[in-house]
Amino acid sequence: MRAKREFRDRESTEVAVLDALVNRTEDGMTVFELRAAVSVEIDALEDALATLKADDLITVETRGGETVIKPADRVVPDDPVETDEESLTDWIRKRMPF
Numbered sequence: 001m002r003a004k005r006e007f008r009d010r011e012s013t014e015v016a017v018l019d020a021l022v023n024r025t026e027d028g029m030t031v032f033e034l035r036a037a038v039s040v041e042i043d044a045l046e047d048a049l050a051t052l053k054a055d056d057l058i059t060v061e062t063r064g065g066e067t068v069i070k071p072a073d074r075v076v077p078d079d080p081v082e083t084d085e086e087s088l089t090d091w092i093r094k095r096m097p098f
Contacts, residue, residue, distance in 0.1 A: 003075045007057065013040050013048040018057065021071040028061065028068035 002008070003018035010018075020037040021029060029037070035045055049069065052058045057075050061068050 001077065003071065004077050007075050011048065011051070013038065013044050014052055016040070017045070017048050017052060018071060018075055021058065021069060022076055025071060025076050028070035030066055030068060034069065 001019075001022050003015065003022050007018055008015055016038045017034060020034060024033075031045070031049075034049075035042060038045060038048075040048075049058065053060065057072050059070050059072060061070065
């Protein structure tokens with residue numbers, strides 16, 4: 001599943017983080033799990049997380065001694081089928097060197 005369309009016009013690492021988190025909405029993910037899922041350098045991940053937190057698109061919880069990151073409710077699509085299709089913007093973004 002992917003984040004809602006209105007949150008996809010962001011830096012690619014931020015979109016990748018949101019998509020990974022939307023797939024684990026209930027459980028959330030640790031920084032280590034996110035790093036493995038997104039496959040970016042730790043500095044890029046930290047920058048993306050800081051931006052997403054500042055924009056209130058993620059929540060950070062401490063649970064059982066570990067930090068867990070979850071997507072904000074407004075990022076999670078109501079209809080998962082709607083976001084499985086690749087939008088025209090996403091298609092162009094993948095093919096154009098930005």
